[in-house]
Amino acid sequence: MTPAQRCVIGVDLGGTKTAAGIVDDTGRLHASEFRPTPAAAGAAAILATAVGLVASLLAQARTADMLPVAVGIGSAGVIDAAAGSVVSATDSLTGWAGTPLAAHLAQHSGLPAYAVNDVHAHNLGEHWVGASAGADSSLLVAVGTGVGGSLILGGAPHLGARAVAGHVGHLASPAAYDDGGRPLPCSCGRAGHLEAIASGPSIANLYRRLAGRDPGTAREVAARAAAGEPPAVRALALGAAAAGQAVGGLANVLDPSIVVIGGGMAAAGELWWLPFRSALQAELMDPLAGLPVVPAALGSSAAVVGAAKIALDRMRIPETTSA
Numbered sequence: 379m380t381p382a383q384r385c386v387i388g389v390d391l392g393g394t395k396t397a398a399g400i401v402d403d404t405g406r407l408h409a410s411e412f413r414p415t416p417a418a419a420g421a422a423a424i425l426a427t428a429v430g431l432v433a434s435l436l437a438q439a440r441t442a443d444m445l446p447v448a449v450g451i452g453s454a455g456v457i458d459a460a461a462g463s464v465v466s467a468t469d470s471l472t473g474w475a476g477t478p479l480a481a482h483l484a485q486h487s488g489l490p491a492y493a494v495n496d497v498h499a500h501n502l503g504e505h506w507v508g509a510s511a512g513a514d515s516s517l518l519v520a521v522g523t524g525v526g527g528s529l530i531l532g533g534a535p536h537l538g539a540r541a542v543a544g545h546v547g548h549l550a551s552p553a554a555y556d557d558g559g560r561p562l563p564c565s566c567g568r569a570g571h572l573e574a575i576a577s578g579p580s581i582a583n584l585y586r587r588l589a590g591r592d593p594g595t596a597r598e599v600a601a602r603a604a605a606g607e608p609p610a611v612r613a614l615a616l617g618a619a620a621a622g623q624a625v626g627g628l629a630n631v632l633d634p635s636i637v638v639i640g641g642g643m644a645a646a647g648e649l650w651w652l653p654f655r656s657a658l659q660a661e662l663m664d665p666l667a668g669l670p671v672v673p674a675a676l677g678s679s680a681a682v683v684g685a686a687k688i689a690l691d692r693m694r695i696p697e698t699t700s701a
């Protein structure tokens with residue numbers, strides 16, 4: 379009899395949906411499921427949704443004669459990866475700060491569980507089997523509902539001394555000002571940050587100011603831009619250029635082997651990518667002219683796959699036991 383194939387249940391817990399999948403130890407995703415995150419219902423409800431998904435996928439893995447060895451979770455918020463707990467979170471996940479995420483999932487699954495911030499999980503997934511596979515170092519910037527980032531050095535994400543490293547959205551941006559020169563308010567409570575001009579909701583706000591009507595969502599702005607509507611083209615371009623300028627500056631600081639761009643805005647097509655690339659190139663120092671800047675390759679499964687990877691990596695550390 380051949381031994382059962384090892385697998386990890388990877389979980390991607392975001393403000394809108396929670397996804398989970400069976401990931402084998404080569405990075406292949408075998409099955410996945412998702413449910414809406416009950417984001418306003420508090421930590422107990424959010425955890426119960428994750429526990430339910432993990433239980434469903436554990437059952438599927440065992441039916442398929444696979445051997446689940448751990449659970450890995452990438453979660454929105456500032457995550458203390460060593461403790462597996464939530465340090466802080468925005469209002470998009472009510473009551474999420476202080477949640478002992480990994481310990482709770484370990485208790486309910488009977489397996490060791492590990493947690494990390496979802497953008498680091500996204501970057502790990504791309505670095506394992508996606509757009510930056512094999513690169514020495516990789517900077518991932520995700521531009522979507524928020525703006526997040528992650529730097530992989532030596533095969534692991536740089537988490538920082540207080541688990542905050544990677545918050546690219548809260549870099550000051552010279553573009554994040556209104557017509558009167560006032561800094562635009564940011565989701566972190568401060569103002570003038572990149573997220574206040576480049577995120578999807580910020581691009582929708584920009585369109586509202588330029589066109590004088592409510593676009594609904596950034597997706598709608600992108601659709602109007604694709605149809606040639608000038609205020610939509612301009613809103614998308616201003617957000618994209620702000621992101622490009624910030625990523626160019628970060629590349630000057632960090633000199634990563636490759637830059638990977640993910641998130642919903644990066645999926646908006648050339649009307650986003652052209653102003654993004656133009657602003658980025660204008661910022662880069664000469665030796666960085668050939669820096670590869672590529673779209674993410676794994677789509678919505680990247681953080682599920684990367685969350686599984688963090689579990690596999692952490693399990694190799696003998697003193698780490700969560701059970």
Ligand SMILES: [Zn+2]
Pocket residue numbers: 547548549564565566567568569571573
């Ligand atoms: Zn901010």
